[in-house]
Amino acid sequence: MEKEDLNPSKEKKKKVARFGIATKGVVYVLIGGLSAWAAFGSGGKKTGSDGALKFLIDQPFGQVMLWVVTFGLAGYVFWRMYQTFGDPEDEGLDAKGIARRIAYFVSGIFYMFLIYTAVQLLVGSGGGGSGGGNESMIQKLLEKDYGRWLVAVVALLFLGKALYQMFRAYSGKFKDKLKESGMDEKKQKLMINSGRVGYTARGLVLGMIAYLTVRAAITYDASKAGGTKDAFEFIQNEFGTIVFGIIALGLLAYGVFMIIKASQRKMYF
Secondary structure (H helix, E strand, O other), X not given: OOOOOOOHHHHHHHHHHHHHHHHHHHHHHHXXXXXXXXXXXXXXXXXXXXHHHHHHHOOOOHHHHHHHHHHHHHHHHHHHHHHHHHOOOOOOOOHHHHHHHHHHHHHHHHHHHHHHHHHHHHOOOOOOOOOHHHHHHHHHHHOOOOHHHHHHHHHHHHHXXXXXXXXXXXXXXXXXXXXXXXXXXXXXXXXXXXXXXXXXXXXXXXXXXXXXXXXXXXXXXXXXOOOXXXXXXXXXXXXXXXXXXXHHHHHHHHHHHHHHHHHHEOOOO
């Protein structure tokens, strides 16, 4: 049985990290929910992380909610950077450990950019579209010597992340570090099902982003690349609205899983 650490400083850090993980879940609930609504309802919209933040600020008390989300995302960045440099889970310095810590760092950087977008919205500076950041990055890479090959490397990184999401889904690795023993049967079933469905959907979307990135490299056209919203557009156009809607619901399930994970994850500080 895990021994409780009553150190006040560590307990505060754990609360910040849990708040951050839950906030990431809320963002994915918005992405999946809005996109599924667009597929199966008369509202909603295909969207990525940036679009989810824009939707939030347009709601009643939107600025207050977006400030809460911004602080939550900062908590998530704190957790990722602590995992990278503090190594609380003893990933180590072998090849596997370094790879995992680099992945934590890249995740933290991504959410730092998302915080920047949120702050832009809060101060009235707008912000780019959900696919614009990726397209802009691809454009800059294509302008460099050997730019096509650099973009191909980015595509391989997306593909590797996509395959890893699938591996986590079907190997059960997504349950690592979760305190299943303290969960009732209903909550445990929800956690397992939402995790498996969510990681599968996330893997499929990342796979589509990898394909779009390869297409940009082949054609030297950054506009053919994109993020989550563009991946949804491609899925709907190529495979139909039903498939798009199911994958969107999968991302919603991933958000639910992250919210459950926030309270059940074993935290090491």
